[in-house]
Amino acid sequence: MLNLITNQQMRMADAYTCENLKIPSVDLMEKAAIAFVKAFISYCNPEREVYIxxxxxxxxxxxxxxxxxxxxxxxxxxxxxxxxxFNSESNDFVINYERLKQTEVPILHCTALNDLPPTFDVAIDAILGSGFNRELDLFFTSIFKHINTNSNFIVSVDVPSGCNVDSFNYNSYNGIRAQLTISFQRPKFFFTLPESQMVTEDFEVVDIGLSQEYIQSITSEYLWVDKEAAKSLLPRRKKFTHKGTYGHVLVCAGSPHMRGASLLCAKAVLKTGAGLITLLTNSDFFPFVNVLAPELMTKNINQFKDINLEKFSSIAIGPGLGTDEKAKELVHYFLRQNTPLVLDADALNVLQLEDFPKNPHESLIITPHVNEFDRLFGQHESWYERLQTAKKSAEKLKIIIVLKNQYTYICTPNGKVFINSTGNPAMAQGGMGDALTGCIAALLARGLNPQEAAILGCFIHGYTGDKLAQHYEVVSPSLLIDNLPKSLLDISKVE
Ligand SMILES: NC(=O)C1=CN([C@@H]2O[C@H](COP(=O)(O)OP(=O)(O)OC[C@H]3O[C@@H](n4cnc5c(N)ncnc54)[C@H](OP(=O)(O)O)[C@@H]3O)[C@@H](O)[C@H]2O)[C@@H](O)CC1
Ligand SMILES: Nc1ncnc2c1ncn2[C@@H]1O[C@H](COP(=O)(O)OP(=O)(O)O)[C@@H](O)[C@H]1O
Ligand SMILES: [K+]
Structure with a gap:
């Protein structure tokens, strides 16, 4: 898990690395530039005109x-x-100026807007970084507007110039609007919020060799889930284990109009490796289940109160469940039991905040998308505010809230926010959330605690989508589900 830190903390890590690892700051700058260039060349053909x-x-x-x-x-x-x-020049700027003068690269000086070319093919923005510390004056705002309006492709170094990533002002932003930002060492928390789209459409992070030990020692409420972290959570399959070892999941989903949702969710449970899966559904659907997913067992939804829940390791409720009185009764019933539970979609739509148990259910995970979240917790103007509500509510209700998005936020009762690094727009298709619910329920059944199951479930789900998006413009939930076992194997093999 990588902790996400503020600009100020990053500058301290910079200073610490120079002092304690005995790396001169100009060498750190060289490392940063090497890492930037390595990433940049995969986006830009060397024939293009590049203005720095x-x-x-x-x-x-x-x-x-x-x-x-x-x-x-x-x-x-x-x-x-x-x-x-600028009032002054940094030492390492001066050293690199002298070094650049030894090459044939033309260096021009700009004291007014019309010193700049009228258009730019590729503009590399290295004007202001984490040292941006006050209002922009007219010189800078007019230059930024000119670059924003007249460039084919803008790539920012570390951060778009004029953007304060730690206290962003949405209403009066007049800095650089990049297509890509290549940042140093750690993702900026701000870039995981959809509102950062006005500042940078995409970002990449490169390692510049700052002290990991130092950075990891800084306490942060935001943690970035990478592949290594996912691997550490995935339990290894051991010799002599059997289906009983991997848990039994009860899937309760799919009204007559949305039977598909129940199959997607249950198949995701199957492909995420639970030992046994039972689908709770209407008896007239049993023959279809047997044909479409023969590994699944079935139980009659009308007799849900007769089920011996001791036999089940986790329950997934909600995808396509419907919102009628029967669905409501069922959700309320399971919410009062003690089996680890994932509530999604209609299971959330039939609840009000006051329905959440006062004595918290031991392992309750809810997985709302933005509309489900705002219906339950109130409307929000920005994702930043929505996330703050999610964070506070997870603490107050003592549950895990998986707030779904491009970068899904997993908020825990201890006030931490795990940010999922995987997932992409090729996954934006109905049924994708049903698959996620299945992934998380399966991991609960495999013995992970709710925090671990939510983190790993989101990671595997998005990771599978990312792998497939390299070959497909759109990734359907069925395609994604079929590929989950491959991702599990892949992740288990990370060095
Ligand atoms: N972190 C790391 O580990 C590493 C970081 N590295 C790099 O260092 C960058 C940070 O560099 P930095 O500290 O020199 O600050 P930077 O952003 O270049 O700007 C400072 C200048 O801007 C000025 N200025 C500020 N606001 C202004 C305004 N509104 N309008 C006008 N001027 C304004 C300010 O002026 P002053 O306040 O002095 O008058 C000062 O002259 C970081 O983003 C990364 O790229 C790597 O090289 C190596 C490892
Ligand atoms: N642009 C995207 N980037 C990353 N993940 C996405 C994107 N669009 C959708 N997803 C993922 O797909 C899932 C969609 O969930 P949801 O909206 O509940 O779908 P449904 O209700 O149709 O099953 C979430 O896990 C979300 O993170
Ligand atoms: K910049």
Whole structure:
């Protein structure tokens, strides 16, 4: 799990690394520039015209080093523009300026807007980084507007210039609007919020060799779930284990109009490796279940109160369940039992906040998408506010809230927010959430605690979607579900 830190903390990590790992700051800048260039070249053909616009702090120093390295890599059409409206120059900027002067890369100086070219093919924005510390004046805002309006592709170094990632002002943003930001060492929490789209459409993070030990020692409420973290949560299948070892999941989903949802959810349970799966459904659907998913067992939904829940390791309720009185009664009934429970979709639609048990259910996970969340917890103007409500509510209700999105937030009763790093827009198709519910319920049955099951379930789900999106423009839930076992194997093999 990588902890996400603030700008201020990142600057401390920078200083710590230079002092304790005895790395001169200019060498760290070189590492940052090398890492940036390595990532950048996969987005940009060396024939393109690249304009590198730099300030005079360390972000600008990075830009100068990047220009030199791109030139060495074979980029022939590079020009550097230095913005001359800075009070001072950082030492490492000066060193890199001297180094760049030794090359053939043209260096131009910009004191007014019309010193810049009218259009840019590729603009690398190395004007302001984490040292951005006050309102932008007219010089900067007009330059940023010009770059934003007249570039084909803007790539920002570390952070889009003029963006304060720790206290973003949504209403008066007048900085750079990048297509891509290549950030150093850690994802910026702000970039996981949909509102960051106005600042950067996409981001990538590169390792520049700051002290991991130091960064991990900083306490953070936001944690980034990467592949390594996922691997550490996945239990290994051991010799002599059998279907009983991997738990029995009860899936309660699918009204007559949405039977498919119950099959998607139950199949996701199957493919995430639970030992046994029982689908609670109408008896007239049994023959179809037997044909469409022969591994599933069935139970009659009209007799749900007769079920001996001791036989079950987890329950998934909600996908396509419907919102009639029968569905409501069923959800309320299971909510009062003690079996680990995942509530999704209609199971959430039939509940009010006050229905959540006062003495919290030991393992309760809810997986709302934005509409389900706002219906239960109130309307929100921004995702930042929505996330704060989710965080507080998970603590108050002592449950896990999986707030689904591009970067799904997993809020826990102890106030932590785990941010899932996987998933992509190819997955935006009805039924995808049903699959996620199945993944989480299966992992609960396999013995993970609710926090672990939610984290790993989201990761595996998105990871499978990411792998498939390399080959398919859209990834259907069925396709994703079929590929879950491959992802589980893949993750179990991370070095
Ligand atoms: N973190 C790391 O580990 C590493 C970080 N690295 C890089 O360092 C970057 C941070 O560099 P940094 O500290 O020099 O600050 P930076 O953003 O270049 O700007 C400072 C200059 O801008 C000025 N200025 C500020 N606001 C302004 C405004 N509104 N309008 C006008 N001017 C304004 C400010 O002026 P002053 O306040 O001095 O008058 C100062 O001159 C970081 O983002 C990353 O790219 C890597 O090289 C290596 C490892
Ligand atoms: N653009 C996207 N990026 C990442 N994940 C996505 C994207 N669109 C959808 N998903 C994932 O797909 C699932 C959709 O859930 P949900 O809206 O409940 O679907 P449904 O109700 O149709 O089953 C979530 O897990 C979400 O994270
Ligand atoms: K920048």
């Amino acid at each position: 616009i730099v300030g005079k702090g360390n972000n600008g120093g990075d830009g100068l080093a990047i220009a030199r390295l791109l030139h060495q890599t074979g980029f022939k059409n590079i020009k550097v523009y230095i913005l001359e409206k």
